[in-house]
Amino acid sequence: MFLKSVTAFGFKSFADRTALEFGAGITAVVGPNGSGKSNISDAVRWVLGEQSAKYLRGSKMEDIIFSGTSRRRALGVAEVTLVFDNRDHMLPLDFDEVSITRRLYRSGDSDYAINKKNCRLKDILDLLADTGMGKGAMFLIGQNKIDEILNSRPEDRRSIFEEAAGIARFRMRKKEATRRLDDTANNLTRINDIKSEVE
Numbered sequence: 001m002f003l004k005s006v007t008a009f010g011f012k013s014f015a016d017r018t019a020l021e022f023g024a025g026i027t028a029v030v031g032p033n034g035s036g037k038s039n040i041s042d043a044v045r046w047v048l049g050e051q052s053a054k055y056l057r058g059s060k061m062e063d064i065i066f067s068g069t070s071r072r073r074a075l076g077v078a079e080v081t082l083v084f085d086n087r088d089h090m091l092p093l094d095f096d097e098v099s100i101t102r103r104l105y106r107s108g109d110s111d112y113a114i115n116k117k118n119c120r121l122k123d124i125l126d127l128l129a130d131t132g133m134g135k136g137a138m139f140l141i142g143q144n145k146i147d148e149i150l151n152s153r154p155e156d157r158r159s160i161f162e163e164a165a166g167i168a169r170f171r172m173r174k175k176e177a178t179r180r181l182d183d184t185a186n187n188l189t190r191i192n193d194i195k196s197e198v199e
């Protein structure tokens with residue numbers, strides 16, 4: 001699997017629809033300071049589910065929407081689509097090509113899509129778990145990240161290895177199952193209370 005293209009519209013400095021095509025192997029992006037190189041990796045990180053504006057170098061999520069220039073009005077929506085070559089079926093879908101889209105409106109509403117079909121963020125996170133591109137994965141190493149990893153608490157560092165080892169998905173499922181069990185236990189307590197009141 002490899003990233004074939006990134007298409008951005010209204011995302012940070014990409015005011016116009018911009019499509020970047022990548023081949024298999026190494027791609028280097030070069031350009032002057034402030035020309036938008038890091039915005040490309042921010043776009044990738046964002047589509048893959050990043051929920052923290054800080055990790056996208058902003059203070060709030062709205063900061064990722066093109067904020068305008070002296071000659072251009074701000075936009076109301078940001079949209080980025082990633083297309084992956086999935087011929088090796090690393091993404092567990094029956095398609096040789098998989099696209100993932102994320103959209104954010106200034107109102108705060110957002111949309112997600114896999115292969116142009118609307119989905120939830122959770123569907124994207126589930127799809128990516130175990131691929132090495134899931135939440136918290138090290139597929140993107142930003143500036144300062146190395147220091148952060150070295151200084152992180154052992155349990156935080158462990159989550160990096162868990163993602164790489166492919167067990168992050170099970171941790172997510174376990175968390176969900178535990179939550180449901182707790183809900184069920186609460187419901188049972190409530191039912192027993194009602195039962196003893198009636199008896």
Ligand code: ATP
Pocket residue numbers: 011012013014031032033034035036037038039040063064065066067068
């Ligand atoms: P460097 O080489 O210094 O790391 P870079 O090429 O990685 O720079 P970026 O940090 O990707 O550059 O891009 C910064 C540019 O993106 C700045 O000019 C900034 O004004 C612009 N930018 C960031 N967010 C927005 C936004 N919401 N709307 C418009 N422009 C934005």
